[in-house]
Amino acid sequence: MDKIVSLCRRRGFVFPSSEIYGGLGSSYDYGHYGVLLKDNVKQRWLAAMVQERDDILALDSSIILHPQVWEASGHVGGFSDPLVDCRFCKRRYRADHLDDLQCGQRPSKKPGETSDCDLTDARQFNLMFQTRVGAVEETGVPVFLRPETAQGIFINFKNVAQIARRTPPFGIAQIGKSFRNEITPGNFIFRTLEFEQMEMEFFVPPAEADEWYRYWVDERLAWHRRFGLRDSHLRVRPHDADELSHYSRGTSDVEYLFPIGWSELEGIANRGDYDLTQHTNASGTKLEWVGQDGERYTPHVIEPALGVNRSMLAFLVDAYDEEVVAERERTVLRLHPQLAPVKAAVLPLIGKSEDMVTKARSLFDELRRTMSVEYDDGGAIGRRYRRQDEIGTPWGLTIDEQTLADDTVTIRDRDSLAQERLPIGGVRARISELLSTDWRTPKDD
Numbered sequence: 542m543d544k545i546v547s548l549c550r551r552r553g554f555v556f557p558s559s560e561i562y563g564g565l566g567s568s569y570d571y572g573h574y575g576v577l578l579k580d581n582v583k584q585r586w587l588a589a590m591v592q593e594r595d596d597i598l599a600l601d602s603s604i605i606l607h608p609q610v611w612e613a614s615g616h617v618g619g620f621s622d623p624l625v626d627c628r629f630c631k632r633r634y635r636a637d638h639l640d641d642l643q644c645g646q647r648p649s650k651k652p653g654e655t656s657d658c659d660l661t662d663a664r665q666f667n668l669m670f671q672t673r674v675g676a677v678e679e680t681g682v683p684v685f686l687r688p689e690t691a692q693g694i695f696i697n698f699k700n701v702a703q704i705a706r707r708t709p710p711f712g713i714a715q716i717g718k719s720f721r722n723e724i725t726p727g728n729f730i731f732r733t734l735e736f737e738q739m740e741m742e743f744f745v746p747p748a749e750a751d752e753w754y755r756y757w758v759d760e761r762l763a764w765h766r767r768f769g770l771r772d773s774h775l776r777v778r779p780h781d782a783d784e785l786s787h788y789s790r791g792t793s794d795v796e797y798l799f800p801i802g803w804s805e806l807e808g809i810a811n812r813g814d815y816d817l818t819q820h821t822n823a824s825g826t827k828l829e830w831v832g833q834d835g836e837r838y839t840p841h842v843i844e845p846a847l848g849v850n851r852s853m854l855a856f857l858v859d860a861y862d863e864e865v866v867a868e869r870e871r872t873v874l875r876l877h878p879q880l881a882p883v884k885a886a887v888l889p890l891i892g893k894s895e896d897m898v899t900k901a902r903s904l905f906d907e908l909r910r911t912m913s914v915e916y917d918d919g920g921a922i923g924r925r926y927r928r929q930d931e932i933g934t935p936w937g938l939t940i941d942e943q944t945l946a947d948d949t950v951t952i953r954d955r956d957s958l959a960q961e962r963l964p965i966g967g968v969r970a971r972i973s974e975l976l977s978t979d980w981r982t983p984k985d986d
């Protein structure tokens with residue numbers, strides 16, 4: 542993890558937040574390449590969910606919802622973690638994570654291990670951030686920052702189903718920020734106070750719920766594989782009965798082998814009719830499906846829920862590689878080309894050659910109209926390649942003497958290092974073609 546953190550910082554993917562004030566725990570800011578990578582992860586998810594299917598619609602609901610939403614959903618009463626305090630060192634720990642935590646005392650490794658440790662019983666601590674809506678602090682209405690995007694979908698079920706005239710099975714997908722007052726130290730961007738979620742609620746006839754649940758577990762696993770995660774680092778773990786949330790009739794985690802060990806990447810839950818029934822009862826608005834012939838039922842819901850930032854971390858961890866090429870070390874991010882922040886770098890071999898620079902800039906201007914590309918004429922060509930390898934740029938385009946003679950350029954592949962010559966006029970089409978080709982990571986499984 543240290544290597545990923547250091548690369549992210551060095552190349553401006555991710556910075557600790559509020560750094561000039563000493564930082565704020567479990568909060569991060571995303572720099573240029575981080576924004577581009579994160580955006581690509583979201584785009585690929587939305588494309589797979591909405592663009593490539595005809596049964597899922599997009600939604601963007603508010604972060605601050607009516608406070609009753611969270612009463613009805615069960616979050617006010619039950620969205621909490623069990624915490625213990627240590628009377629000796631005054632620290633607070635997740636009671637269900639004690640085995641994985643360090644208490645800071647020596648020689649203790651876990652809270653509770655030394656004779657000084659003096660842990661309280663576990664108490665429930667609500668994870669929602671509260672704030673107030675209204676001009677006057679004292680009289681403002683208390684509201685919450687949403688801890689998940691899902692509830693915004695459930696409360697819009699009737700709007701979407703009626704306007705789009707959909708019959709279950711159909712889904713509603715949403716990407717947006719969520720907030721949780723997490724107290725467990727973060728492990729970089731794995732667990733943060735604010736994060737983005739990509740959630741999809743799939744509404745199905747009750748009798749089909751089990752089948753669709755299995756379908757979505759397979760489908761989501763395939764998505765992570767499609768964008769490069771290695772099979773050996775992915776697994777599906779069904780929850781034991783005693784682990785299930787109160788609303789869940791079945792949950793499976795897609796787990797990834799992060800440097801901190803196997804951990805949840807995405808959760809897929811069969812939520813039954815819990816949410817629609819709760820909101821129907823609390824709001825008085827019937828959230829049900831009514832057919833032409835008067836048939837009516839409350840659909841059951843299958844929910845795949847993935848964190849954007851956690852997904853980005855998994856892609857970074859999986860892509861990270863170090864190797865020696867021509868006796869020089871290089872760090873390379875073997876990211877799926879569709880995820881890579883920059884698709885190609887245009888590099889005039891001799892930065893001082895006006896002719897090469899002119900050609901290179903004109904190719905750069907052509908490419909940047911449709912994709913994210915960089916132009917770099919500073920320093921030795923090997924160093925420029927390495928700078929691009931480190932941010933995962935799949936292709937390097939070099940303008941050299943021969944370009945001036947016959948208008949061809951070399952295209953260098955980040956992973957195989959193979960170089961191919963092609964006419965400058967065909968570069969854009971070639972890169973578009975490569976970008977749409979299926980891709981598997983060259984890293985050993």
Ligand code: ATP
Binds near residue numbers: 732848849852
């Ligand atoms: P965990 O057990 O890791 O706390 P969870 O089971 O509470 O996660 P869900 O409520 O199922 O998580 O949220 C769906 C997804 O949102 C998770 O699989 C994860 O990818 C992401 N996620 C949840 N909490 C956080 C967080 N604090 N920071 C970053 N991503 C998060």
